[in-house]
Amino acid sequence: MKKRGFGHGKFNGFGGKVEEGETILQGAHRELEEEAFVTTPELHRVGLLLFTFENDPKALEVHVFLTKTYNGEPKESEEMRPEWFSYDAIPFDTMWADDKYWLPILLQGKRFVGRFDLKQDQSTIIKEELKAIDTELPSEWEL
Numbered sequence: 849m850k851k852r853g854f855g856h857g858k859f860n861g862f863g864g865k866v867e868e869g870e871t872i873l874q875g876a877h878r879e880l881e882e883e884a885f886v887t888t889p890e891l892h893r894v895g896l897l898l899f900t901f902e903n904d905p906k907a908l909e910v911h912v913f914l915t916k917t918y919n920g921e922p923k924e925s926e927e928m929r930p931e932w933f934s935y936d937a938i939p940f941d942t943m944w945a946d947d948k949y950w951l952p953i954l955l956q957g958k959r960f961v962g963r964f965d966l967k968q969d970q971s972t973i974i975k976e977e978l979k980a981i982d983t984e985l986p987s988e989w990e991l
């Protein structure tokens with residue numbers, strides 16, 4: 849549960865912006881540790897998403913990573929309150945509107961690439977394109 853900032857009040861994965869001088873993978877490891885106090889020896893990049901919001905010139909390129917192992921116990925941080933859900937009780941109504949499209953693909957063990965254009969209200973999807981892929985993920989979104 850995101851406690852502040854962008855996406856406040858929604859259940860989301862741990863994450864955030866890549867910092868100067870670090871790779872996307874390093875950023876994912878850092879965010880996991882900062883937001884949940886756990887570390888992992890393995891993060892697999894399984895998804896590449898692009899989000900746009902009406903009347904906002906910036907697009908967000910989001911890389912989704914998955915791990916099945918971690919060290920430590922997830923703990924609440926200033927930014928996130930971790931919570932576990934079983935696969936059949938994922939709270940999609942309290943998540944970003946796009947999650948119900950791609951999270952099931954991730955949970956089937958597949959990789960995916962997608963783009964979601966949202967209205968300014970941040971919850972209405974205007975346009976959506978998403979595909980599961982068998983090949984390597986592209987390293988970035990080509991606009």
Ligand SMILES: COc1nc(N)nc2c1ncn2[C@H]1C[C@H](O)[C@@H](COP(=O)(O)OP(=O)(O)OP(=O)(O)O)O1
Nearest residue numbers: 853854855861862863864865899908910944946947
């Ligand atoms: C439709 O938009 C989004 N959908 C989904 N599923 N996830 C999103 C969307 N927009 C952003 N996210 C993710 C990406 C990140 O994991 C988090 C937070 O993003 P952001 O970096 O903007 O927010 P902060 O937590 O403030 O950043 P720092 O941790 O770097 O301070 O949401």
